[in-house]
Structures are given as C-alpha cells and as structure tokens.
Amino acid sequence: MKLKIAIQGIKGSNHHQVAKDYFGDDVTFVECSSFDSLVDHLINKTADKGVMAIENSIAGSIIPNYALVFHKNLHIIGEQYLNIHHNLMVLKGQTIEDIQEVRSHPMALLQCHEFFKNYKHIKLVEDVDTAETAKRIQENQLRGIAAIAPKVAAELYDLEIIHSEIQTIKDNSTRFIIVKTQNKALPENEINKASVRFITDHKRGSLAAILNVMSDCNLNLTKIQSLPVIETPWKYSFFVDVTFEKFKNFSKAKALLEIMAEEFKVLGEYKNARIL
Numbered sequence: 001m002k003l004k005i006a007i008q009g010i011k012g013s014n015h016h017q018v019a020k021d022y023f024g025d026d027v028t029f030v031e032c033s034s035f036d037s038l039v040d041h042l043i044n045k046t047a048d049k050g051v052m053a054i055e056n057s058i059a060g061s062i063i064p065n066y067a068l069v070f071h072k073n074l075h076i077i078g079e080q081y082l083n084i085h086h087n088l089m090v091l092k093g094q095t096i097e098d099i100q101e102v103r104s105h106p107m108a109l110l111q112c113h114e115f116f117k118n119y120k121h122i123k124l125v126e127d128v129d130t131a132e133t134a135k136r137i138q139e140n141q142l143r144g145i146a147a148i149a150p151k152v153a154a155e156l157y158d159l160e161i162i163h164s165e166i167q168t169i170k171d172n173s174t175r176f177i178i179v180k181t182q183n184k185a186l187p188e189n190e191i192n193k194a195s196v197r198f199i200t201d202h203k204r205g206s207l208a209a210i211l212n213v214m215s216d217c218n219l220n221l222t223k224i225q226s227l228p229v230i231e232t233p234w235k236y237s238f239f240v241d242v243t244f245e246k247f248k249n250f251s252k253a254k255a256l257l258e259i260m261a262e263e264f265k266v267l268g269e270y271k272n273a274r275i276l
Contacts (some may be wrong), residue, residue: 006030006038006047012131012153014082018176022080033128035065039072042181049077049180056084056174059107069179069267076268077185078178078193086112086167089134089159090146090147091134096162103127104148112148114168114203122146134159177268184270186271193222193272196254198261199229199237207238210260217253219244237263243272 005023008014010031019029027105032038041047052069055061069076079147086108090099093098096119102109103125116122127133130149137145138157154161177195200206214221228234244250250269258264 003027003049003223004030004047006032006037006050008032008035008052009129010132010135012134012150012156014084014150014174015051015053015131016131017150018080018082021082022051022078022178023049023165026088028095029233035068039068042074042179043072049178050074051080052177052179053174055223056107056111056172058111058169058172063225063227066225066227069177070197070265072238074179074181074267075183075200076177076270077180077183078270079193079273080176080178081173081273082176084111084167084172084174085150085165087151087154088115088146088148088163088166089161089163090135090153091137091141091143092158092160094143094146094160094162098144099146100144101125102146103133103147105130105133108148111168111172112166115163115166131156178270179268183262183266183268186269190271191247191250191269192245193241193243194250194269195239195241195251195267196257197237197263197265197267198257199235199263201262210257213256213260214240214242214253217244217256218246218249219253239267 005019005027007019007029009015030041035052038050042050052065053062054065099122101123104127106126106132109124116124131153133147134149134153134157137147138159219242220240221240225239226236229237
C-alpha cells in the first residue's frame with residue numbers, strides 16, 4: 001500500500017513539490033484545504049505523514065503551525081527547504097493588460113508586492129492556495145484573472161506564464177517540516193537537529209540560563225520563537241531549533257533542561273536538511 005502524504009493545498013502547490021522531493025512520486029497525496037485539515041488527517045489516520053510549511057526567509061515564522069504541532073502532539077521527523085519561485089499565469093492568449101485581478105495565497109501576494117506597483121489597474125485578492133487558484137482559472141475559464149503559483153501549476157492546469165520570477169527578493173526559501181503522530185524515524189547516529197518547546201519561570205535570567213546550557217552542551221541554536229501560553233495571560237513558551245554533531249550532547253542538554261524548565265517537550269529529532 002502506498003504511503004499517504006497530507007499536503008496543504010493541491011497538486012501543483014509548493015507543499016506538493018516538497019512532498020515529491022522528500023518522498024518521491026510513489027506515494028498518494030492527500031490534498032487538504034487548511035493546516036487544521038492536514039492535522040486531522042494525521043490524527044484520524046487517513047494520512048501517514050504530513051508536509052507543513054513552518055517559516056519563510058522573507059516573511060518569517062508561520063506561527064499558528066508551531067501551536068498546531070504542540071497542541072496536537074505531532075512529531076517532527078524531518079525537514080525540507082524549497083526555493084520559492086512565483087510566476088504570474090493566465091488562460092492562454094492573454095496579456096498583463098487584460099488582467100483585472102490576481103488571486104493567490106496571502107504569502108505569495110506579499111512576496112510579489114513590488115512587482116504589482118507597476119500595474120495599478122490590477123486588484124490583488126487573497127485566496128486559499130496558489131495552485132488551487134490556477135486550477136480554478138482553467139476549470140471555469142476565468143478571463144481577466146491571473147494566479148501566482150509555481151511553474152508546475154501552469155503545466156498541470158494548462159496555463160500560460162506571462163511573467164516569471166516576480167517575487168521581490170529572488171533568494172526566497174521556505175522551510176517545511178515533515179510531521180507524523182509518532183516520534184523518531186531515524187537512528188541516533190543520523191540525528192543532528194532537534195526542535196523543542198519549553199516554558200521558563202519568571203525569575204531573572206531564567207531564559208539566559210537555559211540558553212547557556214545549550215551552548216555548554218555544544219548545541220547550536222538556529223531558531224527561537226516565542227508564543228503566548230493562551231491558558232495563562234502574559235506567559236510565553238519558547239520554540240527552539242538546535243543542531244549538534246553528536247546526539248549524546250543533545251541527550252545531556254535534554255536531561256538538564258527537563259529539570260531547569262517549568263515545562264519541556266521534544267517536538268522532534270531529525271536530520272538537518274541544510275547540511276551541504
């Protein structure tokens with residue numbers, strides 16, 4: 001039986017591309033309209049693993065997804081980086097002058113904002129997904145409407161790219177995490193990155209003490225993101241990514257942090273995808 005991979009969006013989306021890069025083509029893709037739906041498929045076992053965007057090099061963290069991973073007790077078992085290429089696509093035979101609206105995911109619109117300053121006649125409209133907008137244009141033969149989507153979406157849905165690489169910053173990449181409902185899919189000797197969540201007490205220097213422990217254990221902090229603890233106003237949790245050369249260094253840090261932190265949880269232990 002083929003592995004079932006849940007993706008946010010449909011075929012032709014960036015999530016679809018990442019899933020293909022990570023798992024190959026011999027899988028079944030479960031298309032999800034939202035990240036909440038993706039998580040539901042994992043919990044209900046209608047999907048085996050999921051691909052979830054977590055941060056972008058321009059727009060920063062996708063904060064709700066940190067909360068989803070923690071509150072739904074998911075485990076990060078891998079990661080993948082994707083260079084983002086935004087392309088403006090339409091029904092064949094149209095030009096930029098024919099376009100009244102451009103519809104796409106809010107993040108895509110944000111990342112291409114500078115391009116559209118030269119086209120004041122075009123209205124930018126937020127939509128649920130990049131590839132889904134492209135598919136809808138073809139299915140409903142929507143003239144005067146353009147989508148911002150990956151190149152593969154134009155190929156899948158028979159659209160014409162009238163402007164390519166329209167993102168403001170060309171070096172634009174997104175980090176995706178691979179999640180499932182069970183932890184650790186790799187042997188310890190292949191694990192060199194981890195994601196953790198912790199809460200400190202309100203004593204002065206509590207956060208600094210925890211960060212010092214990470215440093216003393218030879219962990220390299222690559223990401224720190226704070227989120228409010230909804231149940232306790234004005235209290236914050238910290239989501240941290242660390243890399244390390246030896247798993248025993250991380251094990252030592254874990255043992256210390258479990259004692260020092262008010263709450264501590266490992267969200268995933270996996271392989272660093274940025275190692276060249």
